[in-house]
Amino acid sequence: MEKTIDKDYKPKRYFFQRCNSADWLWGSLNVIGVVYALSQYHMLMDGYEKAIIICAGLALISFGWVWQSIKLFVVCVTLVSLFAVSRYGITIDLGKSDFFLKYMLASQSAIMWMSALYVMATVTYFFDLLTNKPFSGTVATSLTWTATGMGFIGLLVRWRESYLIDHDIGHIPVSNLYEVFILFSIITALIYLRYEQRYNTRSMGGFVLTVISAAVAFLLWYTVERQADIIQPLVPALNSYWMKIHVPANFIGYGSFSLAAMVGLVFLLKAKMVVVAPQGFLTKRLPELMLLDDVMYRAIALGFAFFTLATILGALWAAEAWGGYWSWDPKETWALIVWLNYAAWLHMRLTKGWRGNPMAWWSIVGFFVTLFAFLGVNMFLSGLHSYGGL
Amino acid sequence: MSASVDSSFRPLSVTTLLIRFLGSMNLAITLLVAVAIASIIGTVLQQNLPYPDYILKFGPFWFEVFKSLDLFDVYSSVWFLVILGFLVISTTVCIFRNTPRVLKDIRDYKESAQLNALRRMSHCHEWQSHFSREICLERINVVASAKGYRLVVKKEAKHLIVAAKKGSGSRLGYIFTHVAIVIICIGGLIDGNVPLKIAEMTDNIQVETRNIPASEVPLISTLPVDNLSFRGTVTIPEGQKANLAFIDFKDGYLVQRLPFLIAVEDFRIDYYKTGQPKSFASDLIIYDEALDAPLHKTISVNHPLEYNGYTIYQSSFGDGGSELRIKLWPLKDAKLSDEIQAVVNTPVALSLEKGDMTLEILDFRPINVNPDITGVKQFKNIGPRFQYKLRTATGEATEFISYMMPVEKDGAKYYLTGLRHTPAEDFRYWYLPADSEDGVARFMRFLTLLGDEEKLKEIALSTLPKQSDSLLPMAEDQELVAQFMVGLVKQFVDGGVGLIAAKVKAVVAPDKQSEISALYAKVLHHFLRNVYWVVLQEEGVDPTSGLNAFDERFYEDAVAAVSISHQYDVPVYLDLVGFDHKEATGLQVTRSPGKMLVFPGCLLLVVGVFCMFYLPQRRFWVIVSGSLENAQLFLAAQASRNPYEFEQEYSELEKALLLQLEVAKTN
């Protein structure tokens, strides 16, 4: 058996050699977007904001390069948001009369769609787990993508709406509990979708989406009971470019930690089922333990990295707004507690090689610590961060 | 750590043991947990409140216990700092112990790996190639570098070992993060108040607890200009200067001298159209001998001034000694009203008929944006407001809050004054109806008249039906009836309807009570109405025209206000009629050289953490043996950290190698 050497074999060594035309198109679109935004609105931005928009563009480009599916998603979200913004024109009033806005794309409507779709996705994922039909799985995934898209559209349109109400009031919608709950839902969902694709399994979906549905339930209660959806002007302390980076970084952390906790739950369930009912459908359908363990680790690592970044950004902001980078304010302190907790988790896993049930339990406990840092502090403790109160 | 008892057991020196202990993971985790627990305590127990608050909350016993454990100031307590210190030491030792190994690991390709060791690895694969060793080597090189590996080749007697690795970033990441933690902690400790604590323990400083002017604070409570690190606050009224700041410390404060003067030209609050504050800003001038010309700068929240290592922040605001013109309405006695001038935060003596009092104005705010009572989340400016205390000669004080303009409620306007006896209470509000001139004059005349028994009696007599008209009582009986009516009014003023009801209950048989009460109420209202008429007539209202709707409503509100007037137990009502507003800006002045360590440390931490997670170290080995023309290949790799992910990586690597070195498998 004579073999010839493939003389033309030239591995694509460098990153740019590996880019396909979609990647190049993606890069150019983003560059055009950023350049356009800068040329149109540079007089409204200070140096930091210009830097942020450029970095955001770069981040989006690399994000799209790393994760192919996100490209189409971003394009759709952008087009629909632009459409919504164009329906508004220059006055907020159309939100109540224009068909598209009133029923779909005004931020409040979009958020309602997002909420409904997430709940439907949760149910469908569980249905899929029970029946294991390929079709239901596809539906569940599409619902999650759509819901996440609606969430992003809702936030983007809300951003515009705040400027339409009054130029003075305009601000990025990550300034209060209502807005960050939306952010939490969509970020958690995106991270989940990424893992779903990467590990090619849908059986964790229902569990992860349960957390999102819980967030949605809170959101609805908050809207109905407290009219939290009304756009409020910023308090002076929040009026800073830091908010634009500190808050999203934080929520990548919170989202990943929540996801890790739910995956920990699936891990415990599977570990139990393997023993109790080795032939049961859960044992068969839930992903193997090693995969779950890996997802859990990845989520915590991602969360830890971004939470570190967010806490540091918070400290830098505090240095500018409160006069000290660290004041032992309850919110700060709880961020530290969350951070220490996951640092200990990572040490145990990476240096002591802990695996299995204890780590899964720990990640669930970690979720409650995180939850307290996120909500409990606002509810029970007072401090400089008190603007987020319930 | 327990030393295992095996044959090679040999006692270790104390230093080695100590170093091992300090650098051990167990200690590190324990310390991390200890910091976390201490932090939780510090957030659950509110920190740095005045001591009396704690005594009230926990009782004297637990107060002493908590205080001796420093639980009221956890983050600067000695034990907490000791934990942090140990964390720094432990991490440092850990770095020193591990760095050589880590650096070696980064540099080392492990090309001397033994075949046996490689065979035991979790991933291996052996096959026969149809290519020469030469070509195999070349191809392995191409595949490896395409996947980001770098490799070395080692020639052995019978075979070649290709050792490849990538992603040393994670190992560097370990060094970066741990060094960063040490740097950040050291920076933080420099900026914390360790030096102050030491100075206090060695009696070099003494905390000042008295409320005295800064110029009278003794030297022992004053920190010199060359203090490297501090965080102080100072409130400066517009148009004034200061060259010091106050540092809160324990249950008092210290004075920090500054090497420059801060003058405040103006303080401003901008508002959104909705009325909520949008920004707080101060125009400052820094006077410093080192400057050629004074430095002018406007600071606002999120935009501090950096000057010469000092940073000046907008942190709060307050009253800078506004001058208020206040009309005094003595309550329930006939003295005429009087106007005084008072300055916020400067006590004024008031000589009143019922004893002298001191007026202490605590605060004045020209604009008060409150949630509108008509709708959710709507805000409305309800005008200037001042807050004050009235203190009797015996020192008892009642606190008030009072609005200058009437507030609209249900279509009528009222003057609001809130009152409370202790700061723990909520203010209870007294609603005085505004008269047709938007003032309180008519109400005051009404109330004064209700306190004037002689006048009341006159009115009672004059409004009783004349004896000639009917069979009604004779003059002396009329006198008695009038007396009764005046008494009724007195009870009403002194205790509201409650007092009247109580009196009725005390003297009337139970079955008659409701009847009598109804009668009393009727008489009272009839009489109050007549008194009100007299007030109106004094204003020049024509009695024949009857009450218009406004006057009618006023009457009802006035009676309601009178009925609770007894709760307003001071003899004077203060009516703000004019003001000259002067604001003060609250500045925070800090000097934190630790920043120079903390911020770069943070950067190192972030870089380190991302390296650690996203540049995992990977290695593989290929042993090329067999004949020169037909090489025999053996691929081996081991996952240290992330078996699952490595699985994928390995299978791709294997696929690529197989593709390039197309071969017949031997196993």
Ligand code: HEM
């Ligand atoms: C407080 C903050 C700390 C954080 C956030 C932190 C974080 C980490 C992380 C994430 C790792 C895993 C790195 C890897 O190998 O992939 C690690 C490893 C390690 N940490 Fe820490 N650490 C901290 C403090 C300490 C302390 C105080 C010690 C010392 C006693 C310590 C000792 C170690 C050791 C020995 C390793 C394993 C290094 C190796 O062989 O790779 N860490 N640390």
